[in-house]
Amino acid sequence: MSNDTEAPLPEGWEMRTSRSTGMTYFLNMYTKKSQWERPEVPAEPGEVRCSHILVKHSDSRRPSSWREDHIKRTKEEALDLIKNYRKQIVSNDASFTDVAMKCSDCSSAKRGGDLGMFGRGQMQQAFEEEAFKLKVGQLSKPIETESGFHIILRTV
Numbered sequence: 001m002s003n004d005t006e007a008p009l010p011e012g013w014e015m016r017t018s019r020s021t022g023m024t025y026f027l028n029m030y031t032k033k034s035q036w037e038r039p040e041v042p043a044e045p046g047e048v049r050c051s052h053i054l055v056k057h058s059d060s061r062r063p064s065s066w067r068e069d070h071i072k073r074t075k076e077e078a079l080d081l082i083k084n085y086r087k088q089i090v091s092n093d094a095s096f097t098d099v100a101m102k103c104s105d106c107s108s109a110k111r112g113g114d115l116g117m118f119g120r121g122q123m124q125q126a127f128e129e130e131a132f133k134l135k136v137g138q139l140s141k142p143i144e145t146e147s148g149f150h151i152i153l154r155t156v
């Protein structure tokens, strides 16, 4: 715990002095939210940009996609597929964009899986939690939402 006021603040934070009380507080430069406690980790961005690859299954919220009118694969088969896609990408046997365009069961497949910029409260909870944990350029492990299984690449 560093309460040394000289130590540099983590990325994205600025130190401020309250005009009314003279007390020091800390401002997240992305979200403009403030806090009294000295931050120990970089400020969370207000928005991130991610691409993803989605593999749906028969129990998905909408078991249909541009690829397949009636998706019959089981959850187990879907998880196996997304793990194999991740292996191909990590080993550089295929590019994220190509796999997304060919294999993703989301309409974003047409754009290499790109979902654009989004803030908290816009995507399904499990997807949001993982997306905001990622560093820029990082590829997530498979995560599950009601839509199916995803791997997420944070791009901005």
Ligand SMILES: O=C(CCc1ccccc1)N[C@H](Cc1nc2ccccc2[nH]1)C(=O)O
Binding pocket: 052, 054, 062, 065, 105, 106, 107, 108, 114, 115, 116, 123, 124, 127, 145, 147
């Ligand atoms: O909801 C959409 C569209 C997502 C989208 C956002 C922004 C640009 C392009 C697409 N497609 C669903 C599948 C799906 N479920 C998701 C859950 C979280 C993030 C992306 C997702 N994609 C479906 O097709 O059932």
